[in-house]
Amino acid sequence: MLPLDEALARLLAAVQPLGRSEMLLTAEALGRVLSQDVVSLLDVPPADNSAMDGYAFCAADVREPGTVLPVAQRVPAGVVGAAHLPGTAARIFTGAQVPVGADTVLMQEQCEAVPGEGLGAVRFLSVPELGNAIRRRGEDVERGATVLSVGSRLDPAGLGLAASVGAAQLKVARRPRVALFSTGDELVMPGEPLRPGAIYNSNRFTLRGLLQGLGCEVLDLGIVPDRLDATRAALRDAAAQADLIITSGGVSVGEEDHLRPAVQAEGQLELWQIAIKPGKPLAFGSVRRNHDGGSAWFIGLPGNPVASLVTFCLLVRPVILRLQGATRLHPRAYALRADFNWPRADRRQEFLRARLNEAGGLDLFANQSSGVLSSAVWGDGLVDNPSGRSIAPGDTVRFLPFSELLS
Incomplete structure (x- = not known):
């Protein structure tokens, strides 16, 4: 089985940024990746x-x-006051320009x-330090500074920063x-009768939501x-329209599993066994485009809901960010205290669903099955x-928050 880091390195080495850009109004660029400083x-x-x-x-x-001191003038925000007269004070409001002097x-x-x-006078009840309560020119951003770099993914603070330097439009990856x-x-x-032997298609909704959260244009087939x-036929239709094709389940060797021979007939395919739990099977390859001689990337995820979610977050998310030219591909991790016991070490790297508690530690969901999406x-x-490791209460563990993984 491939270690997770090696599998991810192979994926990221195979795909390249798409290199397509567009200009957007700054207000419409949330979640997009900058193509220009x-x-x-x-x-x-x-x-x-x-x-x-x-x-x-x-x-x-x-x-x-x-x-x-007598009050010589009143300076609200948006008004430039007169030069300051020594021996006087100016009534001033938050954000107003400090009078010269x-x-x-x-x-x-x-x-x-x-x-x-006139404006009366003011009595000072305390003596502040020189320069007290003044925000200096350029203390946030100096003229000529690069405030956001190519490859940055724009969050609300980034949009505000771009607006603060007067950027009405931003060049972003398509x-x-x-x-x-x-x-x-x-x-x-959902909404259709659940006949005997059938299940509702949860992965379609989970994966679509994940793709939309990453700024993708989703073609739901x-x-x-x-x-x-x-x-x-579905693969050909998808390749004709898409840069990447995502599926879940159906890449095994059973008589009813047709994705494997279909992808091999329409392009090329590698089947990997990845040393993680949940989410061992992963298919990676490409599907030919008949109209231009190019191809669309293909990633086939496992069918169990949690396995599909976890493999998407760990392997597909970085690929999609790379396609957009993002510079930060990996989620932030935090060292936290385990407030649970996990005595059975596994030979695979495990990803356990956990929740922060009021004491600042982590509690574990009771059922870690790959089919339990409620976890x-x-x-x-x-x-x-890591593989081969048991966890005792009080141990320090590496925690990947969903706030990083799901968007």
Whole structure:
């Protein structure tokens, strides 16, 4: 059996970024991968501004609590005030540009308004440090800085950062086109009668959701009958439209398993046994496109729901990110305490469904069968347990959160 790391290395060596890009409005680029650096053409903030509502003044004019200064001007956000007059204060609000000549701001809770002519005066109840509560020009981003690099996958914070430097549009990788279909005469769709011997097609929904979460254009080709001719026709249809074809189940050698001979007839196929649990079987290859002489990649996942989910997260997710040119392909992992006992070591690398508890440790779902999809809904992620290792309460384990794996 192939170790997981070797199998993933083979996949990533085989596929290359698609290299197709498009311009999108920044507001529409969530989850997409940048094809061009975002470089700031301005300082952020563009000028010194107040971090809070209060009063701006010269620190040299306020040397002791109780000092009173006349208020010379009022500076709301979006307004550029007049140059600061020594011996005065300016009423200022959060985000407003600090008047030229003022060097300190004190929050309004530490000040007391004194009624009088004009804007009155202000009494300072404390003495702040020089430069207090001022956000300096360029302290977030300096002009000319690369704020987001090629290969970055855009999250909400990234979109906000791009907008903060004035990027109205972003150049991003086009969505990979991924064809998805299921094989099996036993499969029916939710809403249809569940005849004897049939099961509802859960993998179709899980895999479609995973693909959409990764920014793919999903071509859902439905359920293919258990016939060789129908399977070959489905593969040809998928290859004509897609960059990648994903299936689950049906790559065994049984009389009703037609995917293996179908892919071999329409392209090429490798069957791998991967040393992980759940998810040992994986098919990888390509299907020819008749119209242009090219081919679409093919990955066949195991049929059991949790095995299909786990192998997608560990092996297919990095492939899809690579097709988009992403630079970070692997999920973040965390070292956490096991609050469970797992005494039976396995010769395969195990991925156990676990949940964070209030004490900061991990609890294990009772049934770790590859067919129990409820374990993935209950859990917060996977414990990555090396081959041959048992786990005792208090041991430190490697944890892969679903927040990393499912998007």
